[in-house]
Each structure stands twice: as structure tokens, then as C-alpha cells.
Amino acid sequence: MGDFCQIDKQEIIKRYKPIDKYTHKGLRGHALIIGGSYGKMGSVVLASKACIKAGAGLVTAYIPKCGYDIVQISVPEVMVITDDYLEHIIKIDYKLQPQAIGIGIGMGQHPDTGHAFLNFLKMNKLPLVVDADALNILSQNKEWLSLLPKKTILTPHQKELERLIGEWNSEDEKLEMVRKICIEYDLIFVLKGVPTIIIDNTSTYENTTGNQALATAGSGDVLTGIITSLVAQSYKPIDAAIIGVYLHGLTADIAYPDVSYQSFIASDIIETLGEAYLHIIA
Ligand SMILES: NC(=O)C1=CN([C@@H]2O[C@H](COP(=O)(O)OP(=O)(O)OC[C@H]3O[C@@H](n4cnc5c(N)ncnc54)[C@H](OP(=O)(O)O)[C@@H]3O)[C@@H](O)[C@H]2O)[C@@H](O)CC1
Numbered sequence: 001m002g003d004f005c006q007i008d009k010q011e012i013i014k015r016y017k018p019i020d021k022y023t024h025k026g027l028r029g030h031a032l033i034i035g036g037s038y039g040k041m042g043s044v045v046l047a048s049k050a051c052i053k054a055g056a057g058l059v060t061a062y063i064p065k066c067g068y069d070i071v072q073i074s075v076p077e078v079m080v081i082t083d084d085y086l087e088h089i090i091k092i093d094y095k096l097q098p099q100a101i102g103i104g105i106g107m108g109q110h111p112d113t114g115h116a117f118l119n120f121l122k123m124n125k126l127p128l129v130v131d132a133d134a135l136n137i138l139s140q141n142k143e144w145l146s147l148l149p150k151k152t153i154l155t156p157h158q159k160e161l162e163r164l165i166g167e168w169n170s171e172d173e174k175l176e177m178v179r180k181i182c183i184e185y186d187l188i189f190v191l192k193g194v195p196t197i198i199i200d201n202t203s204t205y206e207n208t209t210g211n212q213a214l215a216t217a218g219s220g221d222v223l224t225g226i227i228t229s230l231v232a233q234s235y236k237p238i239d240a241a242i243i244g245v246y247l248h249g250l251t252a253d254i255a256y257p258d259v260s261y262q263s264f265i266a267s268d269i270i271e272t273l274g275e276a277y278l279h280i281i282a
């Protein structure tokens with residue numbers, strides 16, 4: 001059944017890379033976040049802000065035109081490239097060479113967006129994090145899984161996973177179904193839940209941080225930003241997933257005593273990321 005590992009502080013310390021004194025933003029990785037659609041631009045604001053706050057040197061958001069002012073005003077640190085179309089993405093076209101790409105948040109499932117996603121998958125060779133509507137589009141086109149680069153990180157919640165692999169009768173059956181896909185396409189799955197479990201071929205990692213304060217809109221979009229940031233910072237995909245999930249949950253554990261479960265929102269995850277980092281290096 002392969003090895004099982006609990007993600008605790010020791011596992012993070014083994015993987016965490018200190019920041020060199022003489023670094024500069026060009027060495028801290030450039031991440032590209034692709035997503036957004038009319039009414040769901042907040043997901044890209046959250047993911048791209050989380051991405052730069054998790055330590056990427058540069059972050060660019062690729063979004064439909066409707067989101068231009070929203071993202072530029074909400075997160076001045078993040079650069080923006082817009083699709084020609086107003087309300088959703090119909091063509092994914094950019095000149096930059098990022099070190100990691102996070103795709104799908106708030107993207108919607110319009111057929112034109114699906115077509116743009118297919119063309120992107122056909123040409124992309126860069127490390128990838130796939131979430132939300134990109135997962136939902138993959139669920140409707142399962143043959144596209146073979147176009148994903150090796151060690152692509154998929155981050156489904158329960159319903160997104162069900163759409164992708166079908167229904168299961170037990171947790172064990174679910175994990176076996178996921179392992180089969182991981183091995184077939186050499187992928188990494190972050191099964192968001194309570195607890196979040198990461199599957200990398202036959203290895204299984206169980207996160208030990210987080211609480212019900214995370215059950216709030218946008219918290220998965222933030223996780224996508226964090227993991228994409230860590231991949232852009234040259235962490236191996238599996239280490240980016242492990243550290244990302246741990247930090248994400250740790251913010252809720254740190255914040256809960258001050259803000260209760262109800263009043264913790266996705267933006268608070270981003271605001272607490274610095275404290276979470278200090279917890280792991282202290
Ligand atoms: N501010 C923004 O711009 C935001 C934008 N967002 C963007 O919206 C898009 C849609 O993403 P989404 O996750 O909200 O919708 P969807 O994929 O239909 O799944 C929701 C349904 O699944 C079910 N469900 C069962 N278990 C579940 C679980 N553990 N966690 C979650 N759901 C679970 C449950 O259905 P039920 O089980 O009740 O039938 C529930 O109704 C996506 O692109 C995302 O990035 C959001 O991030 C929010 C903030």
C-alpha cells in the first residue's frame with residue numbers, strides 16, 4: 001500500500017528552504033495564475049495575493065478583461081495580462097516564462113474556456129497546479145489527463161473529486177481510485193477535506209493542521225495560490241503540496257482563538273501566512 005506519513009512540523013522543517021540574504025525577486029520565482037470570470041474575479045484576487053504573500057518573487061494573473069481594474073486595484077503587487085474577451089477566458093496566450101502555473105479558480109466552464117484550456121494543455125510543459133473549474137472541465141474530458149505534465153498537482157474538494165473519478169463506497173476505495181490515476185498519469189492529488197490527504201503514487205500524506213474555520217468561500221483558491229507560489233520557488237511539487245497544505249491549515253489554527261470559526265474568511269488565511277511561516281522556522 002506504500003508509505004504513510006503524517007505532515008507535522010518535523011516534516012515541514014525537513015523540506016523548508018531558508019531565504020538567501022543576497023536573493024532578489026528574479027530568483028524568488030515567477031508564478032502565473034490563470035482564471036477568473038464575470039462575478040468570480042475574487043478567486044483570482046485571493047489566489048494571486050496568496051501567491052505573492054507565500055513568497056513568490058513575481059506573480060502575474062491571466063484573466064478576462066472584466067477583471068483588469070479589479071485585480072490591479074485589489075493587489076497592486078500582482079501584474080495582469082487580459083484575454084481579449086470581457087466575461088471569461090477564450091484564449092490563453094502570454095509571452096512570459098513562469099516557473100509555475102495555477103489554473104482554474106473562478107474560471108467558469110463556458111465551452112470557449114474549455115477550448116482555451118485544451119489548447120493551453122497541448123502547449124504547456126511548465127509545472128502546473130489544477131483546481132476548481134479546470135478540474136470540472138477535465139472531468140468532462142478525462143482523456144485530457146494525459147496532457148498534464150508529470151507531477152501536476154490537482155486540488156479537488158470532495159465534489160470535484162467525485163466528478164473526476166466517480167462515486168466511491170468507502171474512504172479506502174476512494175484512495176485506491178486516486179492512487180490508480182496518480183500512477184497512470186504520474187500526478188499528485190491534494191484531496192481537500194478533514195483532514196486533507198495528499199496522494200503521490202503509492203505515498204500518502206495526512207495533514208495535521210486546520211480546522212472548520214477554513215470552511216469558507218475562497219479558502220481553496222487561497223491554497224492554490226500558496227502551492228503555486230511554492231512550486232515557483234523551486235520546491236519539488238510534492239514538497240510544495242505538503243508545505244502548502246500545512247501552512248494553509250496552520251493559519252486557521254493560529255487565528256481561531258482570536259476570530260472564532262465563523263468570522264475567519266479566506267483573506268484572513270493570507271493575512272496570517274507570515275505568522276504561519278514564523279511558526280515553522282521558530
Ligand atoms: N469569491 C470568489 O470569486 C469565489 C469563487 N469560487 C469559484 O467558484 C467556482 C465553483 O467552486 P465551488 O466549489 O464553490 O462550486 P462547486 O464546484 O459546484 O462545488 C460546490 C458544491 O459541491 C458540493 N460539495 C460537497 N462537498 C464539498 C466540499 N467539501 N467542499 C465544497 N463543496 C462541496 C456542494 O454541493 P452538494 O453536496 O450540496 O450537492 C457544493 O454546493 C470555482 O471556480 C471556484 O474557484 C469559489 O472558490 C468561492 C469564492
Ligand SMILES: Nc1ncnc2c1ncn2[C@@H]1O[C@H](COP(=O)(O)OP(=O)(O)O)[C@@H](O)[C@H]1O
Pocket residue numbers: 132157192193194196210211212213214215216217218219220221222223
Ligand atoms: N471543516 C473543515 N476543516 C478543515 N478544513 C476545511 C474544512 N472545510 C473546508 N476546509 C478546507 O478549506 C478548503 C476549501 O476548499 P474549496 O472548497 O476549494 O474552497 P473554495 O473553492 O471556496 O476556495 C480546503 O482546503 C479544505 O480542506
Ligand SMILES: [Mg+2]
Pocket residue numbers: 131132157220221
Ligand atoms: Mg475550490
